Amino acid sequence: MKKFVFAIFMLVQFLLGQIYGQKFTDRVFNVEVRESVSSGTYINYSDRDRDKYRTSPKFTSNERSARDNVNFRFNSISKKDSIERTLFKAEELDTLKRGIAICQIHIPSGKIVSVSFALQNYVDINKLKRFKNEIETNLYLEVELYGNLEKEGYLLQSFPIFVSRRRK
Amino acid sequence: MTIIPLVKYLEFTDFKAFDNNSYIVRDKQFTGRILYHNLEGEFVNGWVYKNGEITHFLKRVQPNEDPVIFLKSSRSLDCQKSKLNQALSEFIHEGCMQVALYNHSESKGITFANTESITSASLKEERFHAWQDAYYEGGIAQYAKVGKVNIEFEAKVFKDIIESPNHSCCWAFMEANDFPENLSTEYSLWIYDIRESIITLQDTDYQKWLNFFNQHNTIYYSPMQDNLSTPKVIKSLMNQSDCY
Secondary structure, three states, rough: HHHHHHHHHHHHHHHHHHHHOOOEEEOOOOEEEEOOOOOOOEEEEEEHHHHOOOOOOOOOOOOHHHHHHEEOOOOOOHHHHHHHHHHHHHHHHHHHHOOEEEEEEEEEOEEEEEEEEEEEEEOOOHHHHHHHHHHHHHOOOEEEEOOOOEEEEEEEHHHEEEEEEHOO | EEEEEOOHHHHHOOOOOOOOOOOOOOOOOOOOEEEOOOOOOOOOEEEEEEOOEEEEEOOOOOOOOOOOOOOOOOOOHHHHHHHHHHHHHHHHOOOOHHHHHHHOOOOOOOOOOHHHHHOOHHHHHHHHHHHHHHOOOOHHHHHOOOOOOHHHHHHHHHHHHHOOOOOOOOOOOOOOOOOHHHHHHHHHHHHHHHHOOOOOOOOHHHHHHHHHHHHHHHHOOOOOOHOOOHHHHHHHHHOOOOOO
């Protein structure tokens, strides 16, 4: 009996170990389960190309940061919802909690060049790859510039995903 | 709030001018004035509209002060007024907390570095600084060295949380030096949870992010001020609004 209890204990420890801190690398994403500083656990699907787009844009007015020279408008919400509904079944969307897509935005064009995800549920990784591809191809952020751009670059913006069913 | 439509707008709406105008919503054709009063019935501030666009801002003034134009510049230009009106219009139509901030009667004046910086985005932050200036006893100028980071971080968090849950995020750590990717993601998750009222703004969480902000935002680095370690002004605005 003791051996059986010990075996169950070891199995539980093994399974927990599989969940927390689990890490694996895919062709497109680095996947990792992380413990958040402020709230619970989340699964991070980090775009492996993300580091290519780290350079911030530069403006001629040096005293002001890029943040003070740029404003974003995300006007593609209905398009994003439509992509979600195409890729994921209604039943899936009902069970998925709100996640975020973390995007590197090209300044000045507003083109989304890299997409990572932070999610509260595991999601079929192939569907996420298609989702990333659709976001990069079909969505963009409107960029307003308030200063003279000296050198193009990239800034980070996130937007919520898996909320389309809640809005209906 | 008092809605005073012009006769031509009354006629245009077939005398149903009040059907399409409320505390937050304005008809795209609204022409007239919107006035706000405090609970004692005293005038606080107001707006003049023409075809849905704000043309003038009204405020309570001292004798001999111009009641409409409030741009104080060595050369107050028409283009500045036009940019300000556009920024104000965009700002107050963005959302609930923006309206709450703007209707706050105790806020002091705001300053823009130049014409280009008169935008709805900068208005948000500068208006918040003006409200901090009025809220904190002795104003915020005393925190130019010690406490600068507290004042700036509270404004950045405010700017991030007042957006709608569908709006993109975030500004506070956008240009932070060597800010770890996981923390950037977690800050966004924290902000979205507050935007959606899943969690409330907790002092302990706020203090964690304030420490990271001071470590990684070199342009705002300063020694911290202990009595500014909680977001008092944000909470005060939240409590006084019906937005959360």
